[in-house]
Structure formats: structure tokens, C-alpha cells
Amino acid sequence: MKKLVFDYYRDGFTHVVGALPKSTIKSLTDLIEVNIDNLAQRLHKDGKISELYPIDFGRRFFMISSEANLQNAFLRWDSELVSKQLYNLITHRKLLIILDELIGANIVHNGDFHLRPKMPNSELTVFPWHQDSQFYGEMTKFLHIITVHIPLVDTYRTNGCLKFIRGSHLKGYVPRKEHTNLLIESEFDINNYGEEVSVEASVGDVILFHNLAFHSSGINFSDNIRWTLDLRYRPRILSQAPLNTEVMNAESWFDKRMKKGWGPIEIRGFNPITSFDNWVKSRNNDILPGGAGKI
């Protein structure tokens, strides 16, 4: 554990091998497979695909979405994943033990999570170098937000595993250029910012990284989808004193912002305070949990 904490604070990221039971990951991939099957049945019935593509998880969604031309489905696929399985993963004791080492036992899961099917040879699912605070908004440079990147299949350089610039979180927030598409460019070139490190990871591993750590991922040159899931956590700090005003303002601004999506899950001393039912109810639109491929 000490090495993990040391690496995280020195590098801005850490790779924890065998952090989660493979059965936990499988319960989630089983659910995704059900969603893919529902999607295939629906598209087939509507005449948008010529066959159901009864092939494995690594490739099926790619074949279906390519034939049906579901361009934006390539970026992420989230709401259908809201389920007890996802909640159990977010509040998994093994993850909480690691997070406790990094940010203490009062933790909030932001509420946002991203299932990313990185498609073979797709430019659309390439992520240029960025800091997560550039997405969240500059205010969050005062906060500590940890992304937990969870491979649902093994990730390699060849299928577009995550890359980091070691130690870049220590150099502070870099403003973003205004952009019309989803992806972000920094206001200045960060090419000489530090050593670039690719982190290959297996199913069961997790990679944790800081909201100011520069990271990216390239093209998936393999034949299969690189399926990964990102969860986001931060220390719950409002109740703790002393705090500076910038941090307090940033936290309440961020809380409001996150309530627009899936609400936060509060966790105290390894106990989830927000129950699954209350988490699902906190969503302020009509997306239902465990739904069936509504792309």
C-alpha cells in the first residue's frame, strides 16, 4: 500500500495489479452483454442490421454498431449500465481500501461513470492529452478528484491503453482551448512536460489518477473493442476544518454541477451512505436502471 500511495503522489497515477476479483468485473460484462444483445435484437427487428452477430464480447458491439452506423455510440455508453452490479463495484470494499489510503475514509463517488468501448481503428475514440479538470471546469483545480480506470478486457499499447505524463499533476492546471467537439486541447503545447508512460493493465487491475494528471490514449489497432470503465471519487471535505474558501467554493460548485447527472454516492468509513435505491432516485430525468440498449 505504501508504494501505491508513494507512486500516486509522485507520478499522478498508480497501477494496482489484481485489485478486484475477476468475478466482480464479470458481473458487469455479463450485464453489458445483455444490453448488447437487446440492442442487436432491436436493430435487427428494425432492419438496421442483417444478422444478430452472435460473436464474443470483444467484437460483437463493433460489428453491430458498424453495420447500423451508430457513430456516437463509439464514444461512451453509460445509462444502461446503472444497476446493482455497478453500484456494488463503485462501493466495492477493495476499491474503498485503496481510496482510503489516498484520500481518507470520507469519500464521495461523483456520480459520473463512463463505459468506453474504444473501437478498432477508430479516430473517434482517441483521447488527446488532457487533464480531467479541463473537462470538469477550472474551479476543480482546487479539488482532488481521482479517476479509477477499470479494464473490462486486457489493455495494451496496441489496443490503446492509457498513457500518462509522469508528474504532470504537480505542474498545475493548464487552461483549455475553446472547442466545439467533445475532445479538448490545451492552451499551450505540453510535449516537453515530462516522461510519457504507457500503462498496460489486465482484467482485475485498476489504474488511479489525479484530476491534474495529463493522460491520453491512442488508436486501438487490434481487432477487438478495448472496453474500459471509469469511476470518479473525491474526499468529502465540506465537514472538515480548516478549509480555504477556494476549496469550499469549488466543492459546492462541483456538487451542484454533478447533481445534474447521476447524483453522488456518499461513503463513510467503508459504508455506503447513499443506498442503491436512493442513488437511482437521485437521477433527475427518466433514464431507468438496467435498461436495454437505448442508443
Ligand SMILES: O=C(O)CCC(=O)C(=O)O
Ligand atoms: O479511456 C480512455 O482512453 C481515456 C479516458 C479518459 O481520458 C478519461 O477518463 O478522462
